[in-house]
Amino acid sequence: MEHRIERIKKHLHSQSYKLTPQREATVRVLLENEEDHLSAEDVYLLVKEKAPEIGLATVYRTLELLSELKIVDKINFGDGVSRYDLRKEGAEHFHHHLVCIECGSVEEIEEDLLGDVEKLIEGEWGFQVKDHRLTFHGICRVCQKAAVSSGSNTSSHN
C-alpha cells in the first residue's frame, strides 16, 4: 500500500502537482475501498473520517486530477452519479462490470474479454480502439438463488 502511495506521489510530482494531506487521504480511501465503486460523496464522507476539515470541492478536484492522470477511472452506471475506480497496477484496459438489476451489486471482471472483438472493430470498422467500457446488466448468482427458493416459477431452460 505504501509503495502505491509513493508511486502516485511521484506521478503527481512529475507533473508538478503536490501531494497534499487531503490528496493523500483521498488516495488512501480509494486504496482501502478498491472493491467498491465510490461516488464523490462516498469518498468525501470516508475522507472526512480521517481529515474532517476537507471540503467536498477538494474531493471533486482530486478525483478529477487522478482521473486525468489515469490513476482512477470515472464510470457511470446510469444513475446520475459518477463513480471512481482505482486502476489496477499495469492494467492496460478498463475492467468490466456485472451490475445486478435486482440488488444493485457490482462485480468486477479483470480478465480481458474483448481482445477478439477489438481486432474486429479495428479491421471491419477502421476504428482505432484506445479503451472500452463494458457493463452487463442482469441477475447475480445470489439473486438467482433467492428467486428460486422463493418459488418463482419462471421456467429456467438452462
Next chain:
Amino acid sequence: MEHRIERIKKHLHSQSYKLTPQREATVRVLLENEEDHLSAEDVYLLVKEKAPEIGLATVYRTLELLSELKIVDKINFGDGVSRYDLRKEGAEHFHHHLVCIECGSVEEIEEDLLGDVEKLIEGEWGFQVKDHRLTFHGICRVCQKAAVSSGSNTSSHN
C-alpha cells in the same frame, strides 16, 4: 414510419397511456433522427419546431416513459448528459457504440459482438445477462487520416 408510430400508439394504449400530440411529436423527432444520440435538450429543441408550446418537463417525462416501455434506450457517454436512442425493431440487445475521442463522433454497431462473451459470463460467473452496454473509445477513421496527413510523426506500427 407511420406504421412505427401506430405500433408505439398501440404499445402505449395497451398500458393505458395516451398518445398525446406532444408524445407523437417527440416520437417523430426520434424517428427522424435515429442515427443521432439526442439529449433531452436536443429533443426538446427539435420538438419545439413542430409544437412550440411543448415544455421541457414533458419531453423528460415522455423520454422516461418511452424508456420504461423499452421503446428507447437511455445512454450516457460520460459527459453529464443522458442521451436517448430508439431501439431498432426487434433488437434483442442494445447496440454498441464507437466514440471518437478526437472529434466526438458516435458510430453505431448493430451486429451482436458479445454472444460468446455472454456465454462465458453466464458459465464462469453464474451471472444471468439481461442486457449490456459496450462502448469503445478511440480514434475514428476520419481522424486517423487527418492525423496522418497533418504529418504527426507518431510511429504507427500496424
Next chain:
DNA sequence: TTAGTTGCAAACTCTTTGCATTTAG
C-alpha cells in the same frame, strides 16, 4: 518564496416535482 492548493459559498447544469389546468379516449 511562490505556484499550486484549499475551504467555503455561490453558481451552474441537468433532471424531477407540485399543482392548477387541459385533454385523449
Next chain:
DNA sequence: CTAAATGCAAAGAGTTTGCAACTAA
C-alpha cells in the same frame, strides 16, 4: 366524464467555480 397528461415555475441533485487564505516543495 375522468384518469392521465401538460406547462410552468420552483425545487433537487450532482458538480463546478471564484476567491481570499494557506502550504508543499
